[in-house]
Amino acid sequence: GESVGLHLPTLSVQEGDNSIINCAYSNSASDYFIWYKQESGKGPQFIIDIRSNMDKRQGQRVTVLLNKTVKHLSLQIAATQPGDSAVYFCAERGSGRGGATNKLIFGTGTLLAVQP
């Protein structure tokens, strides 16, 4: 029979539209956040990051917003292109005894499907 897997949230957008992908994180002490893009058959690829002392950071066609009050992170992609179709993961860097760790906690991911 079919295997039951994670049900990835899917965002379907038209080419040229703006995309907003959301993520809720778990640890209020996390000090660093990263968005990764994973295309089929490839490893996660860094897109943009933000430190906890910022609430917005912009890159080329991408913007990350951080709302620490509600522990929410979003990725905005302007003028979405077919090449943006992929699974997008947010990741938080937690803190442990003695300060920040290198350990990243990944969200379950969102599938972005860009319709031509």
Add this chain to the structure above:
Amino acid sequence: DAGVIQSPRHEVTEMGQEVTLRCKPISGHNSLFWYRQTMMRGLELLIYFNNNVPIDDSGMPEDRFSAKMPNASFSTLKIQPSEPRDSAVYFCASIFSGRGAYNEQFFGPGTRLTVL
């Protein structure tokens, strides 16, 4: 820069056999991570090393899994004996970490393991 190198890219083996996955981190990076990705559980951290020393192996599923990092440029993840439920894509990632550093992890292309 060649990025993180993993081998083999694909491995098909029979239940009970030993499997060894290999990783060469980016030169100059001092932390290395092994992840497993499945449809059921998403992206899970198995173990990570800092300066060749295992720091957190709490994600290693059971004694059948072991990881080593004999030097700064090489790590292995071994499964013995392998079982069908170990079938997954295994990623290696590396990072330069230091006091106050905010750096993203760089992922390799992954090894797709199928245990029959």
